[in-house]
Amino acid sequence: MKSPPNIRLPETWLRLPHAEAGNRIGLFGGSFNPPHSGHRQVAETALKRAGLDQVWWLVTPGNPLKDHGNLAPLESRIDAVARLAAHPRMRVTAFEATLGTSYTASxxxxxxxxxxxxRFVWIMGADSLASFHRWQRWKSIAEGVPMLVVDRPGASMAALSAPAAQTYAGARIEESDADLLPFLRPPAWTFVTTRLDPSSSTKLREGH
Structure with a gap:
C-alpha cells in the first residue's frame, strides 16, 4: 500500500493493525490536534469497560467538520499519538489517509x-456525541457498529439530550453492560461515566 501524495509516513503507519478473528476492537478516531491525557483516558476507559482486545487510534488527515487552518501535519500528530498511546493493547494507524475520505461512515x-x-465498537467522547447528528451519514454509523460514549467535562447534558441520543434512546444499554457491546447487533450504545479529565485540544492549541 503506497503513501498518498504529500503524506510522508512509514508504510507501517498506513496499514491496519493485526488482530485475530473474533477480537473485540475499539475504533477511536479523531484529528488529535494535539492528543492529550483526556484522549488517553477515553481509550483506557473503553478498553476496560467494553472488555476490548485492542483499541485502534485512527488518526485522520483532517476532520471535515473542523477548520484545518491550525491543523498540525499528519506526521507529527501520529507520532504524538503513538507516544501517548503506548500500551500493549493500543494500536495507532493513519490508514484513513489511504482511502481518500475523512468521513467516518466510509x-x-x-x-x-x-x-x-x-467485532468493532466505535468509541467517542461525550462532546462528540453532542454533535454526532452533524456527521455525514451518522445514522449509518449508529446502525453499522455498536458505540461506546465516554463522559467528558461539561458535555454530559448536551450529549444525552442531543438528536442522536434521542433518536437511538431505545438502543441504549446500561453502562454496567458495556462489555456486551461487541456482541450486540447495532444500533446499540452506552454512556459510561469516569473520572473527568479537563484536558482539551483547543485549550492546548491556544496555550492554556
Whole structure:
C-alpha cells in the first residue's frame, strides 16, 4: 500500500493493525490536534469497560467538520499519538489517509468489509456525541457498529439530550453492560461515566 501524495509516513503507519478473528476492537478516531491525557483516558476507559482486545487510534488527515487552518501535519500528530498511546493493547494507524475520505461512515464501512471477522465498537467522547447528528451519514454509523460514549467535562447534558441520543434512546444499554457491546447487533450504545479529565485540544492549541 503506497503513501498518498504529500503524506510522508512509514508504510507501517498506513496499514491496519493485526488482530485475530473474533477480537473485540475499539475504533477511536479523531484529528488529535494535539492528543492529550483526556484522549488517553477515553481509550483506557473503553478498553476496560467494553472488555476490548485492542483499541485502534485512527488518526485522520483532517476532520471535515473542523477548520484545518491550525491543523498540525499528519506526521507529527501520529507520532504524538503513538507516544501517548503506548500500551500493549493500543494500536495507532493513519490508514484513513489511504482511502481518500475523512468521513467516518466510509471508514467504518471499509473496515467492516476488510475485516469481517472482527467485532468493532466505535468509541467517542461525550462532546462528540453532542454533535454526532452533524456527521455525514451518522445514522449509518449508529446502525453499522455498536458505540461506546465516554463522559467528558461539561458535555454530559448536551450529549444525552442531543438528536442522536434521542433518536437511538431505545438502543441504549446500561453502562454496567458495556462489555456486551461487541456482541450486540447495532444500533446499540452506552454512556459510561469516569473520572473527568479537563484536558482539551483547543485549550492546548491556544496555550492554556
Amino acid at each position: 471508514v467504518i464501512a471499509t473496515l467492516r468489509r476488510l475485516r469481517p471477522a472482527l
